[in-house]
Amino acid sequence: MEVWASQLFNGLSLSSILLLTALGLALSFGLMNVINLAHGEFIMIGAYTTYALQQVAAHYTGDPQSGITFLIAIPVSFIMAAAAGYLVEVSVIRFLYRRPLDTLLATWGVGLFLQQLARSIFGAPNVQVVAPAWLSGTVSVTSGLLLPMKRIFIIGLVLACLGALYLYMYRSNEGRRMRGVMQNREMASSLGVSTRRVDSFTFALGSGLAGVAGCALTLIGPIGPSLGTFYIVDAFIVVILGGLGQIPGTIMAALIIGMLNTVFEFGTTAVVGKVLVFAMVILFLQWKPAGLMRARGR
Amino acid sequence: MISRLSLPNAVKGLPLPSWLGDVASVWLAPILVLAALVAAPLLLSDFRVALLGKFLTFAILAMSLNLIWGYAGMLSLGHGVFFGLGGYAMAMFLKLESAGGKLPDFMFWSGLTELPFFWAPFQYAWIAIPMTFVVPAALAGGLGYLVFRSRITGVYFALITQALALIVSILFIGQQPYTGGTNGITNYTTIFGFAINSPTTQIVLYYATLATLALTYLLCAWLIASRFGRLLVAMRDDENRVRFSGYNPAALKTIVFALSAGIAGVAGALFTPQVGIISPTMMGIVPSIEIAIWVAVGGRGVLLGAIVGAILVNGAKSGLSESFPAIWQYFLGLLFIGAVLVFPSGIMGLLRGEGWRRPEWLAADRLPGFAARVLPGVKR
Numbered sequence: 001m002e003v004w005a006s007q008l009f010n011g012l013s014l015s016s017i018l019l020l021t022a023l024g025l026a027l028s029f030g031l032m033n034v035i036n037l038a039h040g041e042f043i044m045i046g047a048y049t050t051y052a053l054q055q056v057a058a059h060y061t062g063d064p065q066s067g068i069t070f071l072i073a074i075p076v077s078f079i080m081a082a083a084a085g086y087l088v089e090v091s092v093i094r095f096l097y098r099r100p101l102d103t104l105l106a107t108w109g110v111g112l113f114l115q116q117l118a119r120s121i122f123g124a125p126n127v128q129v130v131a132p133a134w135l136s137g138t139v140s141v142t143s144g145l146l147l148p149m150k151r152i153f154i155i156g157l158v159l160a161c162l163g164a165l166y167l168y169m170y171r172s173n174e175g176r177r178m179r180g181v182m183q184n185r186e187m188a189s190s191l192g193v194s195t196r197r198v199d200s201f202t203f204a205l206g207s208g209l210a211g212v213a214g215c216a217l218t219l220i221g222p223i224g225p226s227l228g229t230f231y232i233v234d235a236f237i238v239v240i241l242g243g244l245g246q247i248p249g250t251i252m253a254a255l256i257i258g259m260l261n262t263v264f265e266f267g268t269t270a271v272v273g274k275v276l277v278f279a280m281v282i283l284f285l286q287w288k289p290a291g292l293m294r295a296r297g298r
Numbered sequence: 299m300i301s302r303l304s305l306p307n308a309v310k311g312l313p314l315p316s317w318l319g320d321v322a323s324v325w326l327a328p329i330l331v332l333a334a335l336v337a338a339p340l341l342l343s344d345f346r347v348a349l350l351g352k353f354l355t356f357a358i359l360a361m362s363l364n365l366i367w368g369y370a371g372m373l374s375l376g377h378g379v380f381f382g383l384g385g386y387a388m389a390m391f392l393k394l395e396s397a398g399g400k401l402p403d404f405m406f407w408s409g410l411t412e413l414p415f416f417w418a419p420f421q422y423a424w425i426a427i428p429m430t431f432v433v434p435a436a437l438a439g440g441l442g443y444l445v446f447r448s449r450i451t452g453v454y455f456a457l458i459t460q461a462l463a464l465i466v467s468i469l470f471i472g473q474q475p476y477t478g479g480t481n482g483i484t485n486y487t488t489i490f491g492f493a494i495n496s497p498t499t500q501i502v503l504y505y506a507t508l509a510t511l512a513l514t515y516l517l518c519a520w521l522i523a524s525r526f527g528r529l530l531v532a533m534r535d536d537e538n539r540v541r542f543s544g545y546n547p548a549a550l551k552t553i554v555f556a557l558s559a560g561i562a563g564v565a566g567a568l569f570t571p572q573v574g575i576i577s578p579t580m581m582g583i584v585p586s587i588e589i590a591i592w593v594a595v596g597g598r599g600v601l602l603g604a605i606v607g608a609i610l611v612n613g614a615k616s617g618l619s620e621s622f623p624a625i626w627q628y629f630l631g632l633l634f635i636g637a638v639l640v641f642p643s644g645i646m647g648l649l650r651g652e653g654w655r656r657p658e659w660l661a662a663d664r665l666p667g668f669a670a671r672v673l674p675g676v677k678r
Contacts, residue, residue: 104453106638112634113632233583270472286444
């Protein structure tokens with residue numbers, strides 16, 4: 001029983017990272033029909049920002065485990081990844097709207113470029129971020145069930161991001177414009193919304209969320225230049241399963257895939273687990289080709 | 299549909315019958331390329347020939363992707379898998395021949411005591427060689443049937459095939475006793491009784507590859523000129539119209555996807571004996587998407603483009619990546635961006651005088667039917 005509970009908990013924390021990654025993809029797809037294969041590299045940027053910040057802090061304070069540095073790293077990762085996303089949007093992606101297959105190839109090129117940039121700056125071997133002391137412990141729920149503090153923190157962080165995203169999308173003027181463009185680009189444009197501005201802001205926002213995911217990933221394991229590639233395919237499976245551009249669908253799909261991965265891994269091996277999840281998604285699409293949620297037709 | 303190069307005016311001025319001019323304009327470029335490739339072993343060192351032989355297998359692979367991407371509009375990001383499956387089928391045959399009735403070395407190291415049942419048939423060339431086509435074609439046919447039946451097209455198809463590349467490569471890495479794991483299958487000694495590393499064998503393999511390339515070219519040219527080929531192009535340009543005209547796009551797509559995968563498998567089968575190894579690094583996400591850049595650089599929807607692109611990009615790669623690996627990675631990244639933004643019709647497009655324009659079917663505001671149905675606020 002306790003083993004199962006702890007497995008489910010691990011599944012939940014895996015789902016939450018997948019969700020953070022997939023949200024940015026769902027946003028940029030839903031809004032601009034852009035498939036961003038460089039999204040994984042924004043995760044990588046977030047992770048390396050955390051690493052670099054810690055190196056700098058350790059140099060000045062002599063304490064690599066400083067808890068404050070990590071808390072500061074979260075918004076800084078967001079800003080760095082969002083800035084990189086904004087640059088990519090204005091320099092490459094805006095020429096490719098509504099040509100999803102082309103954006104797929106071009107963003108892969110952007111990804112290769114960014115990976116090599118990371119390799120040139122930080123070196124090819126993986127590096128390790130030291131988790132702050134207050135995140136290293138465990139919380140015991142019952143006598144046999146110990147939950148690692150890090151995983152709890154990640155789930156909390158993702159919930160906070162979701163809450164912030166909700167407030168942004170549904171309670172701010174900027175978010176209202178974004179939803180308007182998502183629903184009807186021409187109409188929004190003719191009512192005076194600058195769709196160009198909305199596009200690049202949304203892309204930057206999605207990239208920033210990936211940066212936060214990267215920051216969270218440093219708690220789980222070592223990071224390297226090709227860190228993002230591991231997560232990007234799973235994230236795309238989440239987006240496809242959830243229904244393209246559908247935020248609630250994406251959330252549900254992330255939960256389902258994360259849980260299934262963990263359950264299958266527990267029953268078999270990690271590899272067989274992945275194969276089973278892939279097969280189940282293909283079969284599910286036979287039944288509902290548009291994914292879990294589909295946009296209402298007009 | 300077949301590549302048409304404009305002839306030099308000198309040729310046009312000659313008093314030749316018009317049909318000869320037509321034949322020349324269609325076949326001149328392919329014949330020139332073929333002649334150069336036939337003559338290459340006479341001019342190059344053994345090392346360069348081996349390298350070129352490898353590139354020719356890539357050219358066949360690129361042609362198989364061009365068939366479905368350039369003509370039928372389906373971008374597969376999993377073609378490395380089909381190439382790899384063909385390569386593995388050939389490797390199983392070669393490994394069993396080299397082992398001479400004993401258990402292959404890597405199985406012994408992994409603790410197997412007898413040959414797995416699915417390995418046994420591959421000791422016969424008459425089973426193993428057809429299997430290099432059949433296994434990838436069957437996988438593509440099965441996956442394609444499920445995917446196309448639910449009308450999944452465009453980027454969704456691309457992403458699903460990319461997931462396939464990830465999954466098959468980790469599956470092969472994980473099954474060490476049966477597939478050789480990360481190291482793959484290597485150390486072959488003979489092929490049909492001939493020493494595999496001898497220069498003569500390698501030259502024979504080179505010409506076998508060239509012959510396969512020429513045959514694949516003819517097959518594709520015939521297919522594209524046929525009614526089937528016209529349907530492929532029609533599907534690329536407007537799938538619904540093809541459906542409403544009474545055809546079944548799912549069936550057509552499944553057939554061409556399976557055929558393309560089979561051709562990719564044959565390319566893999568020719569790759570293995572020439573390079574001497576097949577491993578999961580040939581099947582993953584990264585090698586699979588690189589095939590797309592060969593096709594895009596050469597020219598999508600031009601048969602010869604795939605061959606030119608595969609040879610040029612790989613030539614540049616082996617030239618640059620050995621001495622300046624970092625520069626190669628930046629260059630490759632820029633190549634992906636450039637192939638989409640700057641020269642979308644590829645080298646063949648430039649040669650045919652299309653300049654820097656985008657081919658009509660790649661023009662903006664064209665969306666796969668699935669996306670148009672699912673996404674709000676998007677017009678077709």
